[in-house]
Amino acid sequence: MKVLVTKDYDELSKEAFKVMKDVLDANEAAVLGLATGSSPEGLYAEMVEDHKANGTSYKDVVTYNLDEYVGIDRNDPQSYYTFMNDHLFKHIDIDPDNTHVPYGDTAEDAKKYDDEVKGVDIQLLGIGRNGHIGFNEPGTPFDERTHIVELTESTRDANKRFFDNDINKVPTHAISQGIGTVMDAKKVLLIANGEDKADAIKAMIEGPLSIDCPASVLQNHPDCIVIIDEAAASKLSH
Ligand code: F6R
Numbered sequence: 670m671k672v673l674v675t676k677d678y679d680e681l682s683k684e685a686f687k688v689m690k691d692v693l694d695a696n697e698a699a700v701l702g703l704a705t706g707s708s709p710e711g712l713y714a715e716m717v718e719d720h721k722a723n724g725t726s727y728k729d730v731v732t733y734n735l736d737e738y739v740g741i742d743r744n745d746p747q748s749y750y751t752f753m754n755d756h757l758f759k760h761i762d763i764d765p766d767n768t769h770v771p772y773g774d775t776a777e778d779a780k781k782y783d784d785e786v787k788g789v790d791i792q793l794l795g796i797g798r799n800g801h802i803g804f805n806e807p808g809t810p811f812d813e814r815t816h817i818v819e820l821t822e823s824t825r826d827a828n829k830r831f832f833d834n835d836i837n838k839v840p841t842h843a844i845s846q847g848i849g850t851v852m853d854a855k856k857v858l859l860i861a862n863g864e865d866k867a868d869a870i871k872a873m874i875e876g877p878l879s880i881d882c883p884a885s886v887l888q889n890h891p892d893c894i895v896i897i898d899e900a901a902a903s904k905l906s907h
Contacts, residue, residue, distance in 0.1 A: 670887060671893070672897070672902075674898070675896060678711055682860075683715060685712040692856065701732045701733075703733070704803075705734065708860050708861060709756075728762055728763070732753075733785070733789060734769065735803040735851070736749065736843050737772055738840040740840050741840055747831050771846070775817070779817055791858055794858070796859060796869050797869065802851060802886075802887075803846050803847070805845060806820070808881070811852075811880065818842065818844075820841060820843055848883060848886055859894075860897070866897070870904070871905055874905060
């Protein structure tokens with residue numbers, strides 16, 4: 670696991686963009702594994718800006734998102750499908766048919782999506798305050814594939830900011846790539862900023878490999894780069 674500490678979120682987004690751009694430059698038909706949430710917003714803004722300024726093309730790029738809430742419409746303003754369109758897809762020249770965001774609420778929906786996710790060149794990840802990756806909450810087996818998950822109170826509390834600050838409006842379930850699915854990616858890029866991620870970052874990097882911190886599985890990934898700001902790095906021993 671390679672760790673890069675940046676002074677702030679802006680620098681983090683620029684460094685993350687460099688990693689993403691290397692993958693795009695190496696293969697014009699790259700397969701990107703994408704995440705939603707606050708962490709990647711700056712990186713997506715960099716990708717959009719670069720597309721507009723330098724013409725980096727996504728014509729043949731394929732994307733697979735990590736997760737989606739269960740029980741809200743695709744076109745709901747809070748769906749991850751809407752998030753991806755608003756922050757990235759509609760601003761670049763990607764073919765909408767090449768973009769994939771999981772959808773559904775059954776084991777069959779999950780299996781079908783898992784079978785589609787193939788050959789991911791780079792998987793972008795954020796991390797939850799409890800160490801989750803995707804929506805794989807603590808206790809999820811490391812070999813789990815795409816599945817329907819019940820969200821923890823901590824995750825719903827963290828995400829209520831997108832739902833009028835009302836935890837009761839936050840969906841209780843999600844469909845998420847499993848840790849096994851995530852680990853199949855050739856390269857993993859995890860980004861995190863802010864003090865509220867510092868405990869999870871310490872457990873991921875310095876803690877034991879344990880399902881109590883799902884992200885600790887990345888200690889086993891052959892090509893994982895972690896880019897964090899000083900606040901998220903503040904609890905690391907060195
Ligand atoms: C989002 C996802 C989640 C987030 C995590 C951090 O697709 O899979 O694991 O990456 O909850 O969220 P933010 O970035 O909003 O702090």
